Ligand code: TEU
């Protein structure tokens with residue numbers, strides 16, 4: 118049976134994790150070599166982002182063959198070894214299934230381009246004039262979501278890069294092909310799946326212009342998405358595996374349906390609303406300071422409504438698309454350690470399954486790139502041009518990228534203070550962050566007070582306390598935006614979590630501490646029990662109620 122409630126999941130971006138053969142690119146053998154490190158964190162599953170055959174325009178999210186391995190990352194034998202070695206350590210491997218689209222280099226798309234009707238129906242090809250796309254929808258990476266193919270006199274839909282063509286899930290043949298992919302990997306011993314942007318798979322019957330947005334309202338949580346998921350899960354018998362759907366611009370109502378066990382869809386969902394509180398008017402490319410009142414409200418709503426309706430959240434701050442959280446909502450300077458630990462506490466004590474993205478457990482920061490030539494991500498390179506076209510100066514555009522680029526999370530894992538942070542013997546495909554001499558795994562492993570050892574303690578707490586893994590949640594002191602405080606409880610256990618998002622002292626408003634508590638974990642060396650009503654900068658504390 119899937120046991121996602123007591124589990125913690127570690128996310129690996131293989132290209133940046135560890136390079137075992139000295140070509141500057143992380144690989145599958147590199148993951149195998151670091152399994153003992155991963156085991157030392159106490160995690161139960163590893164989710165790796167895609168390593169399948171791909172032209173790598175979007176670093177593997179453009180899949181050209183779901184059943185074979187990109188030689189850049191290794192071979193099928195390496196994957197089999199990874200599964201076997203992880204299994205020995207009681208770690209399950211989860212794969213990333215990119216089923217909303219394929220690469221335009223996939224053989225299905227190539228056949229479609231050659232005019233093969235069967236395969237044209239695997240995608241969305243629409244008639245039209247070369248100067249008029251079928252709708253005004255925008256790609257998530259900038260520009261039109263349609264590309265014209267002169268030889269066919271048709272346009273095809275791509276919600277992401279022009280090299281990522283959207284699959285037509287209305288076609289049962291497409292659904293069968295994708296089920297076969299799942300069956301193949303299940304057979305290999307894979308223990309779970311992450312489904313990329315899976316709430317975008319159901320497009321509307323009629324394609325029309327969006328006069329109020331970029332088109333997303335027509336295909337987000339689309340008309341048949343729940344039916345498609347139910348069918349995929351039932352026909353591949355993955356109901357008992359750990360599955361997580363990445364949900365773009367979704368709603369709580371839909372996430373309840375995706376994850377309520379009686380619906381037989383998924384174990385849990387990623388949603389991103391809490392990671393948009395520093396977008397100005399919802400625009401990722403306009404900087405704004407994080408709105409903590411909104412963050413607080415969002416956590417409150419998602420945690421309590423999912424709880425009250427039998428839903429289950431994936432809880433996280435970081436992934437390969439998000440800037441580093443300590444740079445974003447913490448403090449890279451004076452309170453680097455405290456703020457990284459506080460942010461971790463808030464997530465790991467919540468109701469849901471926590472995810473740790475490689476390097477997050479070290480307090481890795483944003484990349485600090487200052488020149489456009491340092492960036493690699495297709496989205497960053499597209500938006501750099503768009504920002505300049507909109508009239509931003511080079512400095513302004515670079516400032517925005519330095520805070521918003523996905524490359525912030527893709528710099529090499531910082532293993533030690535040696536050359537290239539111990540990631541590779543050769544120059545890595547993307548630059549190492551400038552602080553690797555002080556922020557690295559070797560250094561932190563030897564330091565009891567490190568962020569790394571704090572993550573280990575937090576992950577262990579979830580295993581030890583049922584109130585954390587499977588208890589209820591209720592929020593405390595909602596009137597104080599910069600203080601996040603909540604109780605986790607079962608019938609016979611109660612835990613109280615208090616966290617200060619401000620870089621200054623804050624007062625706790627409610628008299629929550631009238632009763633006796635014992636400190637389980639604190640991010641300050643000397644605990645604050647007597648003066649708990651005064652919470653220090655970025656302080657966080659996990660307390661167990663004593664009888
Ligand atoms: O991401 C989906 C997605 O929409 C975002 O996280 C996206 O990067 C952001 O909205 C842009 O501002 C998933 C993958 O995680 C990502 O790496 C892929 O690029 C994308 O799907 C396409 O497969």
Ligand code: CA
Pocket residue numbers: 136137138139140141142143144189
């Ligand atoms: Ca390599």
